[in-house]
Amino acid sequence: MADTGGVEIWLVRHGETLWNAQGRITGWSDVPLTERGEAQARALFPLLAAERFDSVVASDLSRAVQTARLAYGEPQRHLWELRELDFGGLEGLPWADLAEPHRVALLAFEGFQAPGGESTARLRSRVYGFFEGLAPGRHLAFTHGGVLRLVLRDFDRDRFLPPCAVVGLDWTARRVLFVWGEEGLDGS
Structure with missing residues (x-):
């Protein structure tokens, strides 16, 4: 994106x-990375090190901070706003053990709220509130799968992305620039 103040x-x-x-x-x-997760994060280093960012931030959960350190460097801030959705009473359960109504609602995503957890509307409010407060420039944010899915759904690109996937956004124009994951680079 050209420097247009966006x-x-x-x-x-x-x-x-x-x-x-x-x-x-x-x-x-606060679940840490596996050895494979550490390797995935290190594999991002060549891609990210070649870029210049005005800020580097991460969710305050250790898996995001650890990924940032291995993939780029120490984040300037650790932010709860970039956390994953709070799954409340569903936290830690295997997908296969979820009651069918919870699986259906979570796949639909919009309107989902786990028992004792956070709604997707609240997730959107805290994540987008942070994005809206960013100064013009390029920003790198280490976060979670639910945050990436939220944004992609809102931009009509609903996808489940693997660990260490990267999504580039022109936030000002509300446009996906690219999605990079196991399949490689997928430009818009």
């Missing part, structure tokens, strides 16, 4: 955790 955001999903590998619902639990 806001460009690169969102990075954290690397694999044990709960990801086990298919467990992971929200606000």
